[in-house]
Each structure stands twice: as structure tokens, then as C-alpha cells.
Amino acid sequence: MDRIDDGLETKAGAGSDIGALFAEFSTAFEDFKRTNDQRLTEIEKRGSADGLLEGKLDRLNAVLDGQKAALDRAAAERARPALEGKAAVPDGEYKQAFSAYVKRGEEKALQIGVGSDGGYVVPGEVETEITRRMTAISPIRAIAGVRQVSGAIYKRPITVSGPATGWVGETASRPQTASQTLAELSYPTTELYAMPAATSAFLDDAAVDVGQWIADEVNAAFSAQETTAFVTGDGVNKPTGFLSATTVAESAWSWGNLGYLATGTAGALPASNASDVLIDLVYALKAGYRQNASWVMNRKTQGALRKLKDADGNYLWQPAASADGRASFMGFPLVEAEDMPDIGANSLSIAFGDFRRGYLIVDRQGVNILRDPFSAKPYVLFYTTKRVGGGIADYDAIKLLKFAAS
Template identity: 65%
Template sequence: MTTKPSHDFEVKAHARADATNDVTHLFDDFMHAFDEFKSTNDARLTAIESKKDDILLDQKLERLNAAMDSQNANIEHMLAKQMRPNLGADHGLVAGGNEYKDAFSAYVRKGEEKSLSAGSNPDGGYLVPAETDLDIGRRLAALSPIRSIASVRQVSSAVYKKPVAISGPAVGWVGETDVRPETGASTLAEIEYPTTELYAMPAATASFLDDAAVDVEQWIAEEVEVAFAEQETAAFVSGDGVKKPTGFLSANQVAESSWSWGNVGYMATGEAGALPASNPSDVLIDLVYTLKAGYRQNANWVMNRRTQAQLRKIKDADGNYLWQPSHQPGTRPSFMGFSLVEAEDMPDVAADATPIAFGDFRRGYLIVDRLGVNVIRDPYSAKPYVLFYTTKRVGGGVLDSDAIKLLKFSAS
């Protein structure tokens, strides 16, 4: 692959998205930027070995890191727009169409409430049509990094209770004629996941709502999806459980050598606020193998982009980069062969912080969605705008604490 001059990437990273909607071209630029990144980092490492640190190489590397992050964000934004389904822009205009959809459209546009009793809420407001609810959920899975890798359950009650086996029944080997002693029973625990209210309040003008070409259900879905995704992702990572889900970083953390059920284990880097200066990949390999084999099969790394930028520079003993880009647009990069999920709400690298998580989040973290998205139309509070107080109920918490491990940047 031919290497382009580095200044091309530093300029084009922010301009290409405005110039074209061609995701393939963006991805091609990203791959060229990664080649330039590797060449620059190799030169930086050579300079360090020669004890001739070059600050210009460090600055160039940071610019390339920023360019790659920008290109990746542009690719994800375009792919998200492309996957946005058409909910049927003319369904509200067709006579004899779905009765509830038509009635909901009339409620959103004009405040008319007839024929909506089946979807009414005693607290006020109305449930969005099922297709819109499904679309919001599908888009949240694409936009929310933790939701995309965790287990998700839909419930109809305010609290979801799940029994969990802490230990299985006692078993053993016996001969054909041996006495079968009674085995001990398995130990069960019940974990509760209360659902709490998440809201967004998009606004529209009356003239916008009067436009017959506007698909109001799709408009609401598009307006609330990003707000919902940002808020719930922050809660899934570090929520304290008070009027929000409990994040996996908020679980009680203990050194892996002292791990017990209900705690999330961590490994220390051995240095406060940093990876070891010598062979930094060793501690990451150790973290991978703190996870049992059954969990490693579906494991993901979770970190923010600033931490990822540091890991891009690390090589193995054979000189191969441990971070590798995705092979096609829309797929995740990998680190040490495992998928890497970028979650901006993960903490930055700092003393005693846990900026890197590794685990099988499908088994380790549970998200609970209460069925239905509720909309209250408010034409009075912000005249001349009409506000749409849109709510959904979400819960979440650690399901299997042995399925998630953390890397703590501390001396011990």
C-alpha cells in the first residue's frame, strides 16, 4: 500500500466528510493514515533507542492519532445515517392506514387525542407506535457502545428480578456399586434491576408539524436516539444506581487475587498512572488470562479514544502492532485479537483509575428495558415551540461479576 504524505491526513481528516459521502473513500484514507502512523511511531521508537528523542515525531504522532479518530467518527456517523430505516413517510396520509399510527400522528401534530385510549398512560402522554419504539431500540443498539455488547431484556414491570447460581450442586465420581451420597444444593442469589426514567425533550415549531411531508414518528425517533444513547451509556459505565442504572465501574472492585462473587476483579499495572515502561504488553496479556476461557471466547476491550491512542503505539516481542484497524467500514478495530469497543465515558488514564475493561459483557452486564416509549405533547411551556417530553424506562447492572475484569493504573 502506497504511503501518502502525512500532511494530507492532517488536513483531509476534517474535510473529507464535507466533500463526499463515500464511506469507502473515508475508510481508505483511514487505512493510509494508519500506515503513516506506524511509520512515524517506528521512527519515534528508533529515536528513543538512540537516545535522540524527537519532539516533532511526538507531535506528528498525536496529529495522526487525532486524524484517525476523526476519520473513524465520520465513518460511524455516515454508517449510522445509512442504517436509519424509513418508517414510511406517507403512512399518515394514506386513508385506511394503521389506525393507531394515524391517531398518534394527529396527537403529535395537533394535540388531538381521539382514538388513542389503547395507548394512553395514566400519568399523561401516549405510547409511540410499535414500529417507532422498535426503531429507537435498534438505533440505540447501534449508537450505545455498551448496549451493543451487553445482554438486553425487555420487561413489562418496574423491577426485573433474576435468580443467579453462585455455585452449582456438588458432584463427584462413583463406581457402579458405590453408595451415592447426597449432594449439596446449589447456592442461589437474586439480583434486582429496577428500571428508572430516561427522558429527552425535542422541540418543533407549529409550521414544521403542519408540514404534511414530515414523518413525525421518525422525526421523534431521530431526535431522541442520540440523547438517550449518550445518557444511558454514561450510566452503564459509571452510574451510581440512584435514579439511573448501576454501571459496571460502580461495582465493588477488588484485586483479582482476592476476587469473590459480587465483586469485579482488577489487575494493577505496577505503576501509578502508567503502563510499565518495559514490556507494557505483558500486563495486558496477564489481564486477558485473568478471564476464564469460557468468557474469553466472546470478550471485548472497552476504553475511551484517548486510552486507545496510547495502546496503538504498543508492539509485541516480534515488532507487530497489537492494535489493528477493522478490515471494512462499520466493524470494530481489534487489540491483541479481541474486538475493541470505544466508550467515551470510560475514565482517562490516571493514577488509581480503571480506564480499561476486558470481558464478556454479554454475560457480565444486563440492561433492562421496560416496554414502550412515552410522549407528552407540551405546546405551552416554550412558545412558539412545541415540546415533546419523551421518556423510556431503563435499568442495568452487573450480572456475572466474574465475566468482567479491569486494569487499574496503580502501583498495587
């Protein structure tokens, strides 16, 4: 068995041309399909596949993951806004005051956006940039519902069951019907912080786009912490993740719980007709949610699903149609979230649902920066905070696949 060339994986991370990266990704997927077809043929004929062939398939899976990461990085780089000197910036006077504060600590020109605690509120265009880039990088934020609030807690009433109705004849009596059932969901916002550092010489450099630098530094720290909290957060000083909800078998589902389907095999998909349980998961979701649904899983789980085919021999996993698009599985977008658990005994490794309706992220308006030139000399620290909350908004909009016997 020929060994796959290492150059493919190296090449994927080397360039920044999105078109070339996307072409390489498509080529790698065709190679993956040919190799997997060969593996399936050997299993059908001999009951098992050659070990070298299995190894090649695993390597190709890793190549696809590496090339997708390279595509994401290139897309983020292309979306980077112009530097301060190359484009007009709104609120120019306020932007200049903010820049002076960050570089030298000057506050004499500031009249708006000063927090009562002595912090400094980031100007609107920088705040928007931080949130936008977190949306691009944080996979859950990109598909969830998002609300901006001005208070510490966002409360949302929801109808659990509607009023009872009935048909009656023209002259028949109208007995009283049961009223609707309401519930209130509460989303407290908690503090998320980052503290990038810079030298005074760096900040004095006239070419430095201060707002862009803060967005870059804070973005990576915020997005990683956010995604973990939105998936597995326990609600203690952080948002409540959707996997922290109480889970029950779909047949026993009730409001306040997330329903799951079991694969029938602990730690694995069924040995035969593996895709059937995934089809069942799709149709466990009501039609009103299904039309906007997405798959959520981590990279390793996605690698396992890439090997599945339908009855006509078509691969259920398909690459994105464009460089900035999403891969799909069974026709629905697939979102890669590394905080989802690996496949294992009793793991909830796959989520499927309308996350726009099923999970709500609450952002308190404003990102605050406190400049500290004293604590870590010769570095200037920028204590940057924002308040974020999150939790399930509709318990019927998300379903889970449990890798368990029942």
C-alpha cells in the same frame, strides 16, 4: 521533521461516502505505523524520540479518531430508514393517529396505546427505531445483554456455586453432598426523559416524518445519558454502572466483586514489555467468556494502545476490516466508550470481558410521549420518557486493568 498536513483531518469530516472515508482511514493508519516505527527506532538508538516526531504521532492519533467518528456518522446516515411517503409503514391507521396527535393533539381516533397517566405510547415501529439507533450509537448497549420487561423490576436468580459431586465405587456409600448456592440479582427500571421542542409550523409541514423526527431528537439525548449510567451510574434514579461495583485484586476475587490486575506502575503501563499485563488480563478471563470478549476504553486510552507492538513487530491494535466494523486489539473487538476514565494514578481505564453475559440492560416496554403546547409557546414540547435499568449480571465475566503499583 515534516509537519503533517492539516488537510487530512479536515477531509475526514467533509464527505459522506463510506468507501472513501474508510480508504482515508486505512491510509492514515499506515502513516501512523510508519511514524511510530520511526519513533521506536529513535528510542532504541538514543533513548528518546524527537519532540516533533512525538507531536506528529499525536496528531495522527487525533486524525484516526476523527476519521472513525466520520465513518460512524456516515454509517448511521446510511442506515436511516425511508421517510413515511417513500415506504409502506406497518399499522398505518395507528401511525396516522399518532402523527395527528403529535402534530395537532388530536386523540379522537386513538383506541390503543394510551397510558393511564395521560401519556401516549409511541407506536411500535417508532419505539423500535429509537431503541435500534441507540444500540448503534450507545457502545455499551451494543455489546451488553438486553431484556424487555413489562414490570418495574426485573429479578434474576443465579447460581453462584453448583452442587458438590464426587466419584464413588460401585458398592461404596453415597454421603450427602453440599447443595448449590443461589443468589438473586435485581434490576429496577428508572425513568429516562427528553423533551424536544418544535414550532407548530414545523409540525404542520406535510413532508415531516414525525416518527423519524422524534427518534432523531430523542436518540442523542437518551444514548448519551444511558452510556454514562451503564459505565459509572451509582444506581440512584439511574442504572448501576459496572465501574461502580466493588473491585478487588484478581487473586482475591469473590462473587459480588469485579477483579482487576494492576499494571505495576501508577498511572501508566509498565516501561518495558508493556503488553504483558494486557495479555495477563486476557487470560484472567475464563475460556467460556473469553471467546466473546471485547475491550472497552475511551479514545485517549485507545490512542496509547495503538503504539504497542508484539515481539514480532506487529501492531496489537488493528483497524476494522470494513467501514462498519470495529477496530480490534490483540484479536478482540475494541469498543470506544468516552465515559471510561483516562489513564491516571489508580484509574480503572480498561475493561475486558464478555459484556453480553456480564452486564444486563433492562428496558421496560413502551416509550411514552406527552404533548405540551402551552408551557413554551410558540413551541410545542414533547415530554418523552422510557424506563431503563441495568447492572452487572455475572461478576466473573468482566475484568479490569488498574493503572496502579498494586
